[in-house]
Amino acid sequence: MIELLENCYLIDGKIFKNEEVLKYFEDKFNENRARKGTMTYKILSSHNLSDSEENLKIEFDSLTSHDITYVNIVQTARASGMKYFKKPYILTNCHNSLCAVGGTINEDDHKFALSAVEKYGGIFVPPNLAVIHSFNREMMAKVGNMILGSDSHTRYGALGTMGIGEGGGELVKQIIGDTYDIRYPEVIGIYLKGKPNLGVGPQDIALNIIKAVYDVGFVKNKVVEFIGDGISNLSIEYRNGIDVMTTEMGSLSSIWQTDIEVEKYYEIHGRSHDYKEIKPDRVAYYDGVIVVDLSKIKPSIAIPFHPKNVYSIEDFKGDIHNIINKIKDEALMVFENQKINVDLSSNFKNGDFYVNQGIVAGCSGGTYDNIEEMANILRGNSIGNGDFSLSIYPGSQPVFYELINNGTAGDLMNVGALLKPAFCGPCFGAGDTPENNGFSIRHVTRNFPNREGSKPTEGQMALVALMDARSIAATALNRGKLTAADELDYSPKIKPYKFNKKIYEKRVLNCYGNANESVELIYGPNIKDWPEFKELKENLLVKIAAHITDEVTTTDELIPSGETSVYRSNPERLAEFTLSRRYPSYVEKAKSIRGKSEDLKTSKDILEIKDIIIQSIDRNFKLDNLTYGSGIYANSPGDGSAREQAASSQKVLGGIANFAKGYATKRYRSNLINWGIIPFLTEECEIYKDGNYVYVPNIRESITAEVDFIKAYIILEQGKIIETFLRIGYLTDLEKEILLKGSLINLNKSKNNLEVKNERSRFNQCD
Incomplete structure (x- = not known):
């Protein structure tokens, strides 16, 4: 196979x-x-x-962001001296556009983006008009081009365009004229x-x-x-x-x-x-x-809590009880020390397994072909008026328009399906959260812990499995009884698609090449500037504030998605959620460490560590040339989302280092570097326990000289010292500068070439 x-x-x-x-x-x-x-x-x-x-x-051809990331990116670029967008930069509003948390936060961010597009010359896609990747496929992809996005699923390869998803810092570099x-x-x-x-x-x-x-x-x-x-x-x-x-x-x-x-x-x-x-x-x-x-290939299902946990639906149903027990065991491991009780007994009826919810949405599920083929399976039937529900989110208004125009939308509504506006919420936990112990099947990109929107720290636990839209429709046809689409006989033929460009022409604001410096940015009360970050000094002292031994730690565990992300434009407030659903004690520990770093000479703990270092490691040690902050250990952190908040929230809380056997993605490592957090590599695990100190002398010299192995000392709570070696791996010259300066913002502020000429472009004028 x-x-x-x-x-x-x-x-x-x-x-x-x-x-x-x-x-x-x-x-x-x-x-x-x-x-x-x-x-x-x-x-x-x-x-x-x-x-x-x-x-x-x-150098990329265009850039794209959505409303979880663009405020931070614009704020970072402003702090870096940006005068106008040097590339076509598309700001979409598809992630928090329906996140019902109350207040004006979401729309305040949308208005900020609208003003930024006018001021700096960008492209604004209003809420619910299109999910980020649908719009870029329809309007921006071009064979041979490259697009950089602040969403990990920036992928347009099937259209001949190379897309790369990275953290906001990489987009800032492109905006101000640096390279990737x-x-x-x-x-x-x-x-x-x-x-x-x-x-x-x-x-x-x-x-x-x-x-x-x-x-x-x-x-x-x-x-x-x-x-x-x-x-x-x-x-x-x-x-x-x-x-x-x-x-x-x-x-x-x-x-x-x-x-x-x-x-x-x-x-x-x-x-x-x-x-x-x-x-x-x-x-x-x-x-x-x-x-x-x-x-x-057979119709398949990826069980919680990762897209790799794949079975054919046939095998899943054939070994259902053992697989359900596996899900329960993994839930207990993932959410250790949290009051959860995974109980799916009510999902079994007459020997069959029933799900509570089906969802097809976003850049992977909400495509025209998927929805048309679902209609072919469901047309003329009913999903029933019981527990099971089916929600379908077309990926863009042009797709939705054609589904209405050709009658498919009506056919789906007539079977009991709900059709909703373009929205990414079901993919990252900001909408359609099932009931406690509910089981949802979704054609979206991810089923990581917390991506379904539940709150395990409060005893609320739901489960998401990934399936294709066709098998979700087959399950809906049987009113929630898990069914593979190959168990049915239906016509896969779909109606020809007609694209209605007027929908975008009448709502998308395109100001690329026509920046207007006189426009004032519109700030809502939740939009805050970045705090000041300090330059890296000669020696480094890190206190471990979290020790995580999971095989992989996702960005959703580092900084939860869902409703917490509405605070994305307020760095201090968002930082309060760092590791909150995986390591709840982290925030208070990191804040305590940050407080002591503000005046090392008055901290009893630091003075005790100073004495230990002078007596056993370096008799010339001085606090004046020391950077002190918190760090985390995780075996392989950073799987999943490109959201830079997974790193920036650590930085806001005083984080200065990560220690890992390896980094799950290049983009998370890049995020750490852009926020001045050193991505150390180590083969050891137990010595980086919560509460232990890591002293790294001559860290600036080690970074500058590209030292392969960096000598470090682990200071245990009892005062015992363990000598070890760390690695950082390959760093570009720019990455070295960023780490030494303490962040990408600091580096850009220090550059002398911040003033750029606001050249008019040949591209579309603002309309």
Whole structure:
């Protein structure tokens, strides 16, 4: 079904292992030259401003953010000296637009963004008009281009555009004219062959690839490149549905070979000029290849609490009691020391498993094709008026309009489904939270802990499993009884799609290239500036405030999503939620450490540590050249969201270091660096217990000189000292400067070239 291969060539459309090439073709093909035969190389090299093919300096074509991240980004860019947006920057309003927490917070942020677009020359997409990635697919993607977004699911590879999701700091760099600096990534080919069976959707394909690659890190921080004859058997929206889930595979970005289906997509959206053919050269080398036989994939379900926990629905139902017990055990582990009781006994009726809720939404679920095929399954029936509910969120108003125009929306409403505006809430826990112990099946991108919106710290616990829209419709047809779409016989044929561009023309504000410096930013009472951050001194002392030994720690655990994110524009207030659902004692401990760092010479604890260091480590130690703050230990932190608040909230609370065996994503490590938090690597775990100190002498020198191993000392609560070594790994020159200055904001403030000429652009004028 899915096969993982190391070191392969694509030659005339066929995959050969490296050793096969050496055996059959001898020296005919050169690996270094063949590496340049990938689509990835073509796009990255055309956007690289560096003279090096290894250390890249990437300039993107456009930027995009949503209403959880854009206020912080604009505020950071302002503090960095930004005068206008140097790139087309799309600000969408799809995450907190329906988050009902009371007050004016959400709309205040939307008005701030509207004023920022007018002042700095951006593009504003009003609330509920489109989810971030639907709009960018429809209006901004272009074959051969690159888009940088502050959302981890920034993926437009199926349209020939490389999208990368990063924290806000990386967008700030682009806004003010800096580059995205990375080493040339490894490239993994995903070779699709065959044709999916009836009832198998894009989520089924994606989930099974995630299952195969995630734990072994096969595509971690690499670019995945979709190739193979099987692509021609997939509609463009089907491809988009697979593509957006490459984030959950752990990849850096994605790209697909283009064909007539992609050309039709651009033509339908009135942008034929943005299409061109892109494909690998006759010979291309891949660091690995994932061979996927589409015909062997079955309708699947990813059980809580990760998209990798995948079973076929058939296997899930066949071993339901053992799998439910596995869910209960994992819940107890994930939410240890919290008063939860996972009880799904009421979901069993007459030997069958019933779910409470079905949701199809966002960039992965709310596509036109998905919803049309759901209607084909459900048309003329009823989901019943009992416990089960079905909500469908089309990804954009143009999609919603066509569903209304061709009668599909009415067909779905007539079976009992609820159609709702474009909104990402069901994907990150800001809407449609089930009842306590409720079980929800969703075609969205994630089912991490807390992504369903429950509050386990208060004994409220619900569960989310990921499924494809087709099987969700099949389950709805049976009024909540878990059903795979391949158990049904239905027509997959969908009605032709017509794109109504007027919907955007009459509501989207496009001021790119027409910045108006005289416009005043509109500040709501919750929008606050960043606090001041201090420069890194010669020596470093860290007190561990959280010790987490989970296999992976998600950004949703570091800073919860859902209703807490409405405080995203108020750094101090948002920081109060840091690790609140995973390590509730962290905030108070970090604040206590921050308080002592403000005057080291009057802190009894610090004076005691000073004596220990002088007596046992460094007799010349002085507090004047010491940076002191809190840190966390986690085995592999940062899986999931690109939200920089996972790092910035630590910084606001006085955080200065993370210690980990590895970082789950490149974007989380980048977020740490941009906020002046040092991303240490260690092979040890137990010595970084909560309450222990880590003393790192000469840290500035170690960062500047690129020292491979940095000597450090662990000071236990009893005063015992353990000598150890830390690593940081590769840092770009810019990243070194950021860490030394204490944050990206500090670095930009210190630069002399903040004043930029406000050049008028050839692009669209504000209308």
